[in-house]
Amino acid sequence: MDFEALSSCASSGACIVTQISTALIIGALLFMVASGLSLIFGVLGVINFAHGAFYMAGAYFAYAAYQATGSFLIAFVTGALGVGIVGVIFERFIMSRVYGKDVLMQLLVCYATILIFDDLVKMIVGADYKMMGMPDAFALPPFEFAGGFIPPYYVFMVVMSLSIGAGLWFVIERTRLGKIVRALAINPRMVGALGINTMMLYAVVFGFGSVLAGVAGALAAPTRTLTPGMGLSILIESFIVTVIGGMGSIGGALVAALLIGFIRAFGAIGFPLFVDGIMFGMMALVLIIKPSGLFGREPAR
Amino acid sequence: MMKSGIRRDLLVAFLALAVFVALPFVYTKPALRDFLVYVMAYGLLAMSLNLLVGLTGLVSFGHAAYFASGAYMFGLLMQTGRFSIPLAMLVTFVGTALVSLVIGAICVRLKEIYFSFITLAFQMFIHSIILTWVSLTGGDQGLRGGIPRPPFLGVDLSDSTTLYVFCVVVFVICVTVMRQIWQSPFGYTLRLVRDNPVRAMFLGVNVARVKLGIFVLAGAMASVGGMLLALFVSGAYPEFGFWTTSGEAIFMIMLGGTQLFFGPIIGAVLLRLLEHFVSIYTEYHGLVLGLVILIIVLGLRQGVADYVVEWLRRRKETRQASSDKTSVADAKVVEREAI
Amino acid sequence: MLSVQHLDKHFGGVHATRDVSIDFPDGSLTAIIGPNGAGKTTFFNLISGASRPDAGKVVFNGQDIVGKSCVEVVRLGMARAFQIAALFPSLTVSESLTAAVTSHQRRAWMLLNRFPLEQARQAVEEIIELLGLQAKAHTLSRNLSHGDQKLLDIGLSLAMKPKVLLLDEPTAGMGPDERWRMIGKVQDLWRAKAMTVLFIEHDMDIVFKIAQRIHVLKYGAVLAQGTADEIRSNQDVIDAYLGTDHHLAQAAGEK
Numbered sequence: 096m097d098f099e100a101l102s103s104c105a106s107s108g109a110c111i112v113t114q115i116s117t118a119l120i121i122g123a124l125l126f127m128v129a130s131g132l133s134l135i136f137g138v139l140g141v142i143n144f145a146h147g148a149f150y151m152a153g154a155y156f157a158y159a160a161y162q163a164t165g166s167f168l169i170a171f172v173t174g175a176l177g178v179g180i181v182g183v184i185f186e187r188f189i190m191s192r193v194y195g196k197d198v199l200m201q202l203l204v205c206y207a208t209i210l211i212f213d214d215l216v217k218m219i220v221g222a223d224y225k226m227m228g229m230p231d232a233f234a235l236p237p238f239e240f241a242g243g244f245i246p247p248y249y250v251f252m253v254v255m256s257l258s259i260g261a262g263l264w265f266v267i268e269r270t271r272l273g274k275i276v277r278a279l280a281i282n283p284r285m286v287g288a289l290g291i292n293t294m295m296l297y298a299v300v301f302g303f304g305s306v307l308a309g310v311a312g313a314l315a316a317p318t319r320t321l322t323p324g325m326g327l328s329i330l331i332e333s334f335i336v337t338v339i340g341g342m343g344s345i346g347g348a349l350v351a352a353l354l355i356g357f358i359r360a361f362g363a364i365g366f367p368l369f370v371d372g373i374m375f376g377m378m379a380l381v382l383i384i385k386p387s388g389l390f391g392r393e394p395a396r
Numbered sequence: 397m398m399k400s401g402i403r404r405d406l407l408v409a410f411l412a413l414a415v416f417v418a419l420p421f422v423y424t425k426p427a428l429r430d431f432l433v434y435v436m437a438y439g440l441l442a443m444s445l446n447l448l449v450g451l452t453g454l455v456s457f458g459h460a461a462y463f464a465s466g467a468y469m470f471g472l473l474m475q476t477g478r479f480s481i482p483l484a485m486l487v488t489f490v491g492t493a494l495v496s497l498v499i500g501a502i503c504v505r506l507k508e509i510y511f512s513f514i515t516l517a518f519q520m521f522i523h524s525i526i527l528t529w530v531s532l533t534g535g536d537q538g539l540r541g542g543i544p545r546p547p548f549l550g551v552d553l554s555d556s557t558t559l560y561v562f563c564v565v566v567f568v569i570c571v572t573v574m575r576q577i578w579q580s581p582f583g584y585t586l587r588l589v590r591d592n593p594v595r596a597m598f599l600g601v602n603v604a605r606v607k608l609g610i611f612v613l614a615g616a617m618a619s620v621g622g623m624l625l626a627l628f629v630s631g632a633y634p635e636f637g638f639w640t641t642s643g644e645a646i647f648m649i650m651l652g653g654t655q656l657f658f659g660p661i662i663g664a665v666l667l668r669l670l671e672h673f674v675s676i677y678t679e680y681h682g683l684v685l686g687l688v689i690l691i692i693v694l695g696l697r698q699g700v701a702d703y704v705v706e707w708l709r710r711r712k713e714t715r716q717a718s719s720d721k722t723s724v725a726d727a728k729v730v731e732r733e734a735i
Numbered sequence: 736m737l738s739v740q741h742l743d744k745h746f747g748g749v750h751a752t753r754d755v756s757i758d759f760p761d762g763s764l765t766a767i768i769g770p771n772g773a774g775k776t777t778f779f780n781l782i783s784g785a786s787r788p789d790a791g792k793v794v795f796n797g798q799d800i801v802g803k804s805c806v807e808v809v810r811l812g813m814a815r816a817f818q819i820a821a822l823f824p825s826l827t828v829s830e831s832l833t834a835a836v837t838s839h840q841r842r843a844w845m846l847l848n849r850f851p852l853e854q855a856r857q858a859v860e861e862i863i864e865l866l867g868l869q870a871k872a873h874t875l876s877r878n879l880s881h882g883d884q885k886l887l888d889i890g891l892s893l894a895m896k897p898k899v900l901l902l903d904e905p906t907a908g909m910g911p912d913e914r915w916r917m918i919g920k921v922q923d924l925w926r927a928k929a930m931t932v933l934f935i936e937h938d939m940d941i942v943f944k945i946a947q948r949i950h951v952l953k954y955g956a957v958l959a960q961g962t963a964d965e966i967r968s969n970q971d972v973i974d975a976y977l978g979t980d981h982h983l984a985q986a987a988g989e990k
Contacts (some may be wrong), residue, residue, distance in 0.1 A: 198455060206689070211686035218683075371520060371524040379518055
C-alpha cells in the first residue's frame with residue numbers, strides 16, 4: 096500500500112482531477128456493460144457469459160468503421176448496430192437453445208462463442224494491438240478544472256453513458272414497451288397469452304443488452320488499445336459490478352460501477368497489486384451479507 | 397453385491413496402473429509422458445470438481461483455488477528442506493482441507509448461481525494474495541528456486557521414470573478413493589441433495605453439512621492434482637489459481653460428461669488432444685475448440701460420455717420393455733451397470 | 736401424540752393461519768379439508784418445521800417442536816408427502832428408498848462401505864411390497880407414472896418410520912378409480928403401521944368415507960371439526976365449502 100503516492104496525489108489538484116475523471120470513465124463504461132448484463136439476466140433469466148465479447152466487438156466494429164470512413168459518428172453507430180445484429184443472431188441461434196437448461200450449458204455455449212469471436216478477430220484484424228486514436232471531432236484542448244485537465248472526450252463518455260442509462264430507465268419504467276418487458280420478466284407465458292410475440296421480444300431485449308455492451312466498446316475504443324483479450328477483463332469486472340449492485344438493478348449497477356471505477360483509478364496509484372483482491376473481497380462480502388446485491392431484488396424467475 | 401463392486405473397482409485400478417505405467421515404455425517419446433502427467437494432474441482437478449458438480453449439484457467456479465493451494469503449499473514446504481515428500485504431501489492435503497473448510501462454510505450457505513459466484517470470488521481473492529505476497533510466493537513469476545526432490549524410502553524422484561510412476565500411483569490411488577466416495581452411502585446422500593435438496597431435508601439429511609463435507613473432500617483431492625503438477629514442473633505458478641484454470645476443469649467435465657464417473661478424465665483427454673492436434677494444423681485452435689463445443693452442447697445437449705451412456709440405457713430400456721412381464725425375482729436379478 | 740395449540744402465522748399482510756388448535760389422537764386418521772387458500776398446506780408446513788409460526792405450540796411426543804428444523808422434526812418421527820410428488824428424478828425407486836432408509840438408519844455419511852447397504856435391504860423390500868411397486872423397483876423415478884410417483888413419495892416418508900404421517904393431497908391429479916385405489920392403499924398403510932395420519936383432500940366422497948375425524952379450514956381458521964356426519968350437516972361448512980347443491984349435503988338433509 097503506497098500511502099506516499101496516495102497522499103501526494105491527494106495534495107495535488109491535477110492528480111485528483113485526473114484520477115477522478117479516470118474513475119468516472121471506467122465507471123461509465125462498466126455501468127453500461129453491467130446494465131446490459133443485468134437487463135438480460137432480469138428479463139431472460141440467463142447470465143450472458145459472452146457479454147465481454149460484445150464489448151470487444153463494439154470496439155473493433157468502431158475501429159474498422161473509423162479506419163474506413165474517418166467519421167466518429169459512423170464508427171459509433173456501426174459499433175452499436177453491428178453488435179446489436181450479432182447479439183440478436185447469437186440469441187436466436189445459440190442462446191435460445193439453452194434457455195432453462197443447466198447454467199453450465201449456458202456457460203459452455205458462451206465460452207465457445209468467446210473462443211470463436213476471439214479467433215475471428217485475430218483472423219480478420221490481427222492479434223496485434225490496435226489503436227484507434229482520438230477522433231478529430233474530439234481533438235480539442237482539454238478542459239481546465241480545479242487545477243487539473245480533463246480530456247473533452249471523457250466528458251462526452253460520461254455524458255453519453257449517463258444519458259443512455261437515464262434513457263434505459265425511462266423506457267423500462269415509463270413506457271408501454273418497458274411495461275411489457277417487465278411483465279415478460281415476471282410471467283412470460285401470460286405475456287404470450289396476450290398475443291405478444293415473446294420470442295421476438297426476447298431477441299429484442301437480448302439485442303438491446305448486447306448493444307449496451309457494444310456502445311461501451313465503441314466509446315472505449317478511442318481511449319484504449321484494442322486486443323482480442325479485452326472482452327475477458329471487462330466481463331469479470333462487470334460480473335463483480337452486477338453482483339455488488341444487484342442483478343436486475345440499473346441504479347445498483349451505476350453505484351457499483353462508480354465504486355469499482357474509483358477503486359481502480361486510485362488503486363493504480365496506491366495499491367496496484369491489491370486492486371483485484373479488494374474487488375473480489377467486496378464481491379464476497381456482498382454475497383455473504385446480502386446476496387441479492389446492494390440494490391437487488393430477487394430476480395422474478 | 398457390495399463386495400464385488402469394490403473388488404471390481406480395485407481390479408480396474410490395478411489394470412489402469414499397469415497400462416499407464418507401461419505406456420511410455422511402449423511409445424517412448426517424452427511428449428507422451430508429459431501429456432499423461434498433465435492429464436493426470438488436471439484430471440484430478442476435474443474429477444474432484446465433479447464430486448461437487450455431477451454428484452452433488454454444486455457448481456463451483458473457483459475450484460482451482462485448491463489446486464493452486466496444493467501446488468504452492470507443497471512447493472513451499474519442500475523448499476524449507478525439513479519435509480520429506482510424503483510428509484509434505486500429507487500436510488498439504490490436510491492444510492488445503494482446512495482452507496476449503498473455512499471457505500466452504502461460507503459458500504455452501506448460498507444457493508445456485510450465488511454459490512458459483514462466491515466460490516469464484518474467493519478463488520480470485522486467493523489468486524491476488526498469491527500475486528501480491530511476492531516474498532512468499534514469487535508473485536507473478538511463480539515459486540522461485542524450483543522444488544527439491546529428496547529421496548524417500550528408497551524412492552528417488554529426480555529420476556524421471558520414477559517420478560512418472562510415482563505420479564501414476566498417486567493418481568490411481570486418488571481416483572480409487574474418489575470412486576469409493578462415488579459409490580458409498582455418502583455418495584448417494586449427495587445424489588439426494590443434488591436431485592431434491594428440500595426433499596432430502598425431509599428425509600433427515602442435514603444438507604448444509606453434507607455440502608460442506610464434500611466441498612472439503614473435493615478441495616483436498618484437487619490439491620493432490622496441484623501437488624503432482626508442481627512436482628512435475630518443479631514449480632508453482634499463479635495461473636494454477638486463475639479463473640481460467642477453473643474454467644478448463646469445468647469444460648473437461650462438461651465435454652466428458654458429469655454423470656459418468658470417468659467423464660471428467662475423458663473430457664481432460666479430449667480437451668488436451670483437441671488442443672494438441674488443432675494447434676498443429678492451425679493457430680486458431682480457439683475457433684475449432686469453440687465450434688466443437690457448440691456442436692456437442694447444441695447437438696448432443698450433454699457431455700460425450702453422458703450421451704453414450706444415455707443412448708445405451710435407452711436401447712436397454714426399449715429392449716426390456718418389449719420383452720417379458722418382469723416378476724419380482726427377475727427384477728432383483730437385473731444387474732444395473734454400477735456406473 | 737400430536738397437539739396443535741393456538742397456531743398463528745402471518746405472511747406479510749396475509750393472516751394465513753388463525754389461532755388453530757387441534758388435537759390428533761394416537762393412531763387416528765384425520766382429514767384436513769377446506770377451500771383453496773384456506774391454509775391447509777401452510778398448516779402442514781407449520782407443524783413439520785418447514786415454516787415457523789408466529790405464535791402457538793406444536794406439541795409432539797410431549798415436547799414443543801416449534802422452532803425445530805424440518806430435519807429435526809423428521810428425526811423425532813414426523814414425515815410428510817407432498818402435493819406434487821417430491822422425488823429424486825435420477826434415482827430408481829429402489830435407490831431412492833434405500834438412500835432414504837440409509838439416512839433414517841443414520842448411515843448417510845458412511846464412506847467406507849458400498850451402496851446399497853445390506854442393513855437397509857429388508858426395510859426397503861418391505862416398503863416396496865406395501866406400495867406394490869415390485870415391478871417398478873428399478874425404474875427411474877422420473878419415468879414413473881403419476882400415481883406411482885405419488886406412491887413413491889409416500890414410500891419415502893415411510894422410510895422414516897414415522898409416528899405421524901402428513902399426506903398433502905395424496906390423490907391429487909388422479910381419476911376417480913385411481914383415487915379410490917390410492918386412498919385404499921393409504922388406509923392399508925395406516926392400519927399396517929399404526930401411525931397417526933393426517934391427510935389433505937378435496938374429494939369429499941373419499942373424505943366422508945374413510946376419515947375418522949374431519950377438520951375444516953377456512954381463511955386459516957378452523958371452521959368446524961367432527962365426524963363425517965357432523966361435518967356433512969354443519970351449516971357453516973355447507974355454506975362455505977360444500978354448497979347446498981352438494982349431493983352429500985342433500986343426503987344429510989334427507990336423513
